[in-house]
Amino acid sequence: MASVPLLIIYATVTGNAEDVAERVAREALRRHYTPTVMSAHAFLRALDTLPSWRAVVWVASTTGQGEAPPTLRALWRALLRRSLPPNLLAGQAAAVFGLGDSGYTHYNVVAKKLYRRLEGLGALMLGPAGLGDDRAAGGHEAALAPWLTDLWHRLRAQVPLTPGLTEAAPEDRYTRPTCKWTVEAAEAGSCHAAAQSAALAAHVAIAEMEDEAALASVPGAGEMWGVGQGATPPHAHDSPARPLTARVAATRRLTAPDHWQDVRHLELEVPGAEYEPGDVLSVLPRQDPAAVVAFIERCGAGLAPGTAVEVRRLAPGPETAGPTPRHLRLGDLVAGTLDVAAASPRRTFFEVLRDAAGSGLERERLEYLCSAEGLEDLATYNQLEGERGRTVLEVLQDFPSARPDLGWLLTAVPRLAPRAFSIASSPLAHPGAAHLTLAVVGWVTPFKRRRRGLCSAWLAGLRPGDELPAWTQRGALRLPPDPATPLVLVGPGTGVAPMRAFLQHREAQRRHGVPGVAPSLLFFGCRNVDKDCLYAEEWGRLRVGNILSLYSLAASRDQDHKIYVQDRIREAAAAVWEALDRGASVHVAGSADKMPADVASALEDVLVERGGLPPEEASRVLQRWQATGRYQVEAWS
Numbered sequence: 001m002a003s004v005p006l007l008i009i010y011a012t013v014t015g016n017a018e019d020v021a022e023r024v025a026r027e028a029l030r031r032h033y034t035p036t037v038m039s040a041h042a043f044l045r046a047l048d049t050l051p052s053w054r055a056v057v058w059v060a061s062t063t064g065q066g067e068a069p070p071t072l073r074a075l076w077r078a079l080l081r082r083s084l085p086p087n088l089l090a091g092q093a094a095a096v097f098g099l100g101d102s103g104y105t106h107y108n109v110v111a112k113k114l115y116r117r118l119e120g121l122g123a124l125m126l127g128p129a130g131l132g133d134d135r136a137a138g139g140h141e142a143a144l145a146p147w148l149t150d151l152w153h154r155l156r157a158q159v160p161l162t163p164g165l166t167e168a169a170p171e172d173r174y175t176r177p178t179c180k181w182t183v184e185a186a187e188a189g190s191c192h193a194a195a196q197s198a199a200l201a202a203h204v205a206i207a208e209m210e211d212e213a214a215l216a217s218v219p220g221a222g223e224m225w226g227v228g229q230g231a232t233p234p235h236a237h238d239s240p241a242r243p244l245t246a247r248v249a250a251t252r253r254l255t256a257p258d259h260w261q262d263v264r265h266l267e268l269e270v271p272g273a274e275y276e277p278g279d280v281l282s283v284l285p286r287q288d289p290a291a292v293v294a295f296i297e298r299c300g301a302g303l304a305p306g307t308a309v310e311v312r313r314l315a316p317g318p319e320t321a322g323p324t325p326r327h328l329r330l331g332d333l334v335a336g337t338l339d340v341a342a343a344s345p346r347r348t349f350f351e352v353l354r355d356a357a358g359s360g361l362e363r364e365r366l367e368y369l370c371s372a373e374g375l376e377d378l379a380t381y382n383q384l385e386g387e388r389g390r391t392v393l394e395v396l397q398d399f400p401s402a403r404p405d406l407g408w409l410l411t412a413v414p415r416l417a418p419r420a421f422s423i424a425s426s427p428l429a430h431p432g433a434a435h436l437t438l439a440v441v442g443w444v445t446p447f448k449r450r451r452r453g454l455c456s457a458w459l460a461g462l463r464p465g466d467e468l469p470a471w472t473q474r475g476a477l478r479l480p481p482d483p484a485t486p487l488v489l490v491g492p493g494t495g496v497a498p499m500r501a502f503l504q505h506r507e508a509q510r511r512h513g514v515p516g517v518a519p520s521l522l523f524f525g526c527r528n529v530d531k532d533c534l535y536a537e538e539w540g541r542l543r544v545g546n547i548l549s550l551y552s553l554a555a556s557r558d559q560d561h562k563i564y565v566q567d568r569i570r571e572a573a574a575a576v577w578e579a580l581d582r583g584a585s586v587h588v589a590g591s592a593d594k595m596p597a598d599v600a601s602a603l604e605d606v607l608v609e610r611g612g613l614p615p616e617e618a619s620r621v622l623q624r625w626q627a628t629g630r631y632q633v634e635a636w637s
């Protein structure tokens with residue numbers, strides 16, 4: 001008997017929203033809805049079908065400084081069109097669940113805005129938006145459970161069950177994950193080309209099959225509302241599907257040898273790259289080959305890393321055909337898609353282990369960890385090693401009897417995600433090259449184990465002549481088109497990378513005879529002037545050449561009280577105000593934690609004290625500048 005279709009659209013950066021979307025879908029199945037799960041990016045091609053759905057659930061995380069994940073941006077722009085009728089979604093039941101972190105100023109702002117916009121387009125909202133919080137005990141799962149209970153209740157009232165269908169049986173306590181993939185040894189035998197480019201190709205192949213499968217389940221997919229119009233036109237090497245081969249030309253340590261943090265300057269040759277100052281270079285991290293082999297030994301059912309496997313994405317519904325299967329090398333599949341060192345795997349992964357556990361004791365323990373009562377214990381178990389948590393491999397070692405097959409693992413192990421790095425050079429100053437300012441992430445767990453960031457440790461280990469696939473993407477920062485516009489640049493730590501690109505660009509423009517290039521103000525922050533003051537000699541030179549009219553250093557630990565960039569901005573209020581009064585644009589980059597909010601508050605103080613604005617007006621001015629691109633922030637954790 002036909003059941004009611006339910007569309008679930010997710011937008012994610014690190015996979016949490018996708019995991020929640022899958023969970024909603026499984027719960028929906030149990031309640032006799034027919035769910036279709038799509039990423040916001042894939043749904044763009046089916047956007048014209050949106051008004052025809054009776055019920056839609058949106059799951060979206062917030063990133064940057066209150067920004068939508070990149071995969072949601074085009075769809076979001078389309079939804080914001082003024083020309084859309086206010087009753088576009090009339091008759092549609094809609095619900096929103098957000099993923100966020102209450103430590104951020106713009107907590108879950110994407111979900112909140114999405115909720116308001118859907119309401120504005122006439123959708124009937126099913127209760128308030130659910131707000132998942134990374135910081136809650138139990139993480140976002142804590143808000144998810146009650147939100148889901150409420151959702152089914154309200155949905156049932158709005159979209160009654162087809163006669164003949166009954167409510168889910170109460171004893172059906174665990175909704176089993178559904179396997180989305182099969183991975184089997186292919187006829188072709190084995191192959192040996194283990195290279196990072198092959199891992200990236202496997203990564204792209206799996207992502208393409210995901211999109212294809214999602215689209216196949218939406219009949220009549222096709223663009224609407226001219227979504228493509230006005231978007232940045234594609235350029236060469238702008239996606240993992242069109243990578244360039246970057247070659248390491250030089251690498252050197254920027255911080256003092258005895259400084260706790262290793263920050264590197266990396267110079268790459270990037271033939272054919274098209275980028276502008278403010279853009280980022282992205283790479284797929286190379287996983288530790290030993291970890292990849294260990295994973296295959298543990299889970300590969302006796303297959304060797306060189307085995308050619310046929311990877312098949314199972315069709316999402318009985319009426320649709322799955323995408324054409326691909327043949328990949330098992331080692332590349334694992335190295336390019338499964339983040340075997342990922343910390344704190346999500347609940348779905350534990351559910352898959354539970355269902356595959358051979359030992360009764362292990363199954364019982366996993367069953368508890370996957371239950372509503374075990375939520376907090378799962379978080380504690382996951383985080384036993386501190387903030388960073390247990391890795392996928394460590395969890396697998398803890399439950400040796402659990403032997404899910406590779407198809408299940410491809411369904412449940414966190415996907416390996418590319419990493420972005422702000423380009424620290426200008427193509428005008430260094431054609432064919434891209435410089436990076438790379439902080440090697442490292443920490444010691446409470447059990448005294450040394451851990452290093454997957455991507456930054458790999459990049460730091462590269463030597464001149466090494467090659468890696470990479471691609472460039474538009475960043476959140478952009479130089480104003482008129483070189484006569486002064487710049488206020490705030491870039492503590494590696495946040496100085498895009499500022500270096502801007503300043504190189506302005507210097508090169510002046511060298512090329514561009515008239516009226518305005519000088520800039522740079523606020524840089526570090527701990528100690530003689531330890532981690534990045535590119536100090538360059539700032540001195542730019543100051544002499546009046547590319548910089550002000551270089552202000554906040555060395556937080558060189559005196560008995562801490563000094564940060566926001567303090568320096570307040571100290572230099574007169575110069576900052578003068579630049580702003582002349583139309584300066586403001587660009588901020590670096591740590592996503594407290595810094596952007598602290599800098600915004602210092603700028604507001606400047607507008608109040610020097611510009612004479614009332615405080616509430618100062619904050620509105622910054623918001624306006626942010627909306628028009630005069631105030632830009634690129635932040636990362």
Ligand SMILES: Cc1cc2nc3c(=O)[nH]c(=O)nc-3n(C[C@H](O)[C@H](O)[C@H](O)COP(=O)(O)OP(=O)(O)OC[C@H]3O[C@@H](n4cnc5c(N)ncnc54)[C@H](O)[C@@H]3O)c2cc1C
Nearest residue numbers: 387388419420421422438439443453454455456494497636
């Ligand atoms: C737009 C953008 C631009 C960026 N530009 C730059 C740049 O110019 N330079 C740069 O260096 N990076 C930049 N980054 C960050 C970069 O993309 C990576 O996130 C960073 O290099 C870490 O990746 P990783 O794989 O090394 O670490 P991962 O393996 O991903 O590990 C990082 C994780 O480790 C955890 N962790 C880190 N330190 C500790 C600790 N002390 N204790 C416990 N847990 C900890 C954190 O929770 C974090 O999730 C940028 C990011 C974005 C989004």
Ligand SMILES: Cc1cc2nc3c(=O)[nH]c(=O)nc-3n(C[C@H](O)[C@H](O)[C@H](O)COP(=O)(O)O)c2cc1C
Nearest residue numbers: 012013014015016017061064066100101104107108
């Ligand atoms: C660089 C970065 C910026 C973030 N910015 C915000 C933010 O502005 N507001 C917020 O509520 N959460 C923010 N978060 C937290 C994420 O939304 C949260 O980790 C969420 O669970 C991620 O979900 P996802 O995996 O689906 O992307 C940020 C996280 C990162 C890594």
